[in-house]
Amino acid sequence: MKRKRPIQALNEKARAIQSLAEGEDKSVTALQDGPPPMPVGCTTIFDTGWETNPRPTYPVGNCMASARDFHGCAGDCWWPAQVPDGLTNHEDFDKQCPNVVRDWRLLKFD
Amino acid sequence: MNIKMTSLLLIATVFVGMNTQTALAKDIFYYIGYGMVQVVDGDTDAIVADIPVDGWLRASQFSADKKFLYVLAKRHLIHKIDLAKNQVVSTIDVNGGGWDRFMYGFELGADGKSAFVTILARSTKNGEAVVAAPILAQIDLERGHILRSIEVPWGSATLVSVKNASSIYVVGKDIVKVDVSGEEMKVIGTYPMFEKQWNILPFWSYTAENGGVFMANYYTPELMGLVSIDTNTGEITDMPLDGPPVFAYSVIRSPDKKKAYAVMDELTVIDLETRSYGPIVPIPEGTCYAINVSSDGKKIYVSGGGSTTTVFAAESLKPIKVLQMETDGMDFKRLTF
Numbered sequence: 338m339k340r341k342r343p344i345q346a347l348n349e350k351a352r353a354i355q356s357l358a359e360g361e362d363k364s365v366t367a368l369q370d371g372p373p374p375m376p377v378g379c380t381t382i383f384d385t386g387w388e389t390n391p392r393p394t395y396p397v398g399n400c401m402a403s404a405r406d407f408h409g410c411a412g413d414c415w416w417p418a419q420v421p422d423g424l425t426n427h428e429d430f431d432k433q434c435p436n437v438v439r440d441w442r443l444l445k446f447d
Numbered sequence: 448m449n450i451k452m453t454s455l456l457l458i459a460t461v462f463v464g465m466n467t468q469t470a471l472a473k474d475i476f477y478y479i480g481y482g483m484v485q486v487v488d489g490d491t492d493a494i495v496a497d498i499p500v501d502g503w504l505r506a507s508q509f510s511a512d513k514k515f516l517y518v519l520a521k522r523h524l525i526h527k528i529d530l531a532k533n534q535v536v537s538t539i540d541v542n543g544g545g546w547d548r549f550m551y552g553f554e555l556g557a558d559g560k561s562a563f564v565t566i567l568a569r570s571t572k573n574g575e576a577v578v579a580a581p582i583l584a585q586i587d588l589e590r591g592h593i594l595r596s597i598e599v600p601w602g603s604a605t606l607v608s609v610k611n612a613s614s615i616y617v618v619g620k621d622i623v624k625v626d627v628s629g630e631e632m633k634v635i636g637t638y639p640m641f642e643k644q645w646n647i648l649p650f651w652s653y654t655a656e657n658g659g660v661f662m663a664n665y666y667t668p669e670l671m672g673l674v675s676i677d678t679n680t681g682e683i684t685d686m687p688l689d690g691p692p693v694f695a696y697s698v699i700r701s702p703d704k705k706k707a708y709a710v711m712d713e714l715t716v717i718d719l720e721t722r723s724y725g726p727i728v729p730i731p732e733g734t735c736y737a738i739n740v741s742s743d744g745k746k747i748y749v750s751g752g753g754s755t756t757t758v759f760a761a762e763s764l765k766p767i768k769v770l771q772m773e774t775d776g777m778d779f780k781r782l783t784f
Contacts (some may be wrong), residue, residue: 344780360775400734401712405753408481408775409736412503414520423503424549428521431503435774436754 404437472742473784474607475530477516478750479504479737480774484518486533489741489781492758492768496533500526506553506605509655509782516520516780517562517588522549525562525588530782539591541692546570546579549572552606556627561585561594563615565603583617583625583632599623605649609681616676618649618663622683624647638683644668651697651737654678656781664709673698673707673717689723696736696752701761703743710738710749714759728764732757737779750779 338426346352347447400406410416412423421427455540474489486496502520509516515536516528529536541548541564550564553731563587568579584596603619613628614635622638638648649663661676671692675684695709698717706725707717710742712734716725730749740761747764750756756770757778 340725349576400752402733402753405734405775408503409752409777412505424522429502431774435483436772437775438754 402438404441409438450572453629468613474674474742474758475782475784476748477507477780477782478687478756479507479518479778479780480772480773480776483774484516484528485772487756487770489746492746492770493772494772497773498528498533498535500528500535500749501538505650506551506652507778507780508553508555509780510559511553513782513784516699517553517617518557519550519553519564520553522551523547525550525553525591527588539586539588541566541586541591541593543591545644551604552617554606554612556585556606557612560588561607562588563606563612565606565617566593566596582613585627591644595632597625605652607652607673607676608677609676609678610770614681616661616681616683618647622674622676624681640665640674645672647674651778653697653699653739653780656739657700658702658704660700662698662700662707667690671695680780686719686722688717689721693724693727696704697738699738699740701740702742708738708740708747710735714738714747714764726764728759729756731766732769736777737778739781742781742783748779751776 346355375379407420408431411420414422414424421430423430433445469738476487476489478485479747482500484497484500485494486499487493488495488704500520502524504523507516507518514530516530518526518527518528521530523540523542525539526535527537541550544569547570548566550566554563556562560764562585566582566584570577580598581601582596583603585594586592587594595618599617600619600621600623603617605618607616607618608615614628615625615627617623617625617682620641622640623634624636626633626635644667644681645665647665648664652661655660659676661680663674665672665674665747669684670687672685672687693709693713693715695715696711698707698709700707705719707719709715713727715727715730718725725737732753732755734752735749740746745761747759747761749759752775754772754775756772757766758768759765760767
């Protein structure tokens, strides 16, 4: 006898979890495959790697100091895993910390 | 009085007039910050006013009469700042009807009562996320309502108003030209960039400071170039630069049109006549997003990113003053009277 499912997946995320349990289909899609799934709420344009500075000599790497780039990345959600996401979850983050070098101790986002 | 004497007097009068005009030119700079716009006097390079504003600020534009500054906040608010009172006098929110809308790019309409923005919108339906196609929209500045719209490509970021706002150029992966003069907006052409492997971050627009020329830097795997849009004629010009690329967020032209200045970790001089790089000087305070120049061409301002504005002497490229701003910043715009 087939066992009845105790819960039913109602939305895409739940169905994705269910499909994981049953044997995963393709769950990752390259951004260059085109919309969807261009992620609204994250980077809005196309310049990935702008700051992966390929200079052979100093300064190699990102902005100097990285704190000077913090708000620019946070507001528009360029790096949502690394900085507060200003478009969805932390819209008013800048009120806590309008000047990163001066105010970073006031950070409270989780 | 003979003709020769009359001519000399006329020439003298013209010169006196020119000098008077030069002497009267007054630069005011606006630092586009976080929860605040700060006003910097271009004569003394001192902060003379703070304007509290809700939200993190992005694109901005002065009204044609130079009385107001419109500034986008949190990608869904448009604040109107009265520059005589130095205060926000109205705010509109383009969110509504169950949609979150994010605005990228801002250009005032010819009527002064509406504006063009690119919008990415999202909502939910039956528990699922719904993301609408990006649009170029004309919105009513009184209430924030969308008056009309047209679909534009993904990645549309910055707008350039051309020929007295009869056309809007949408700068993204390519430059899409949209005729907005009729009842319906129509795409009338595309200037290709993506196929040429251009990579561009055109968020800093100094069209007014450049005398009506929008200019942004782009990168190919080999070089940096400058792409310009003459807003009077609509002509698009590509200027690849000789030599290994420097790194820059934004560029601005010198008032004599012979040079351009670029900024990121360094201040870079670009010779527009030879299409080559000139001196490159580090910015002691660190990375800056924004650049501007005094209307007489004697001072260069690098600003934003972090909470400083550094003033360089244009001739020596030596820093002459560092302003500690109240907040971090995104842009530094000039208004000249």
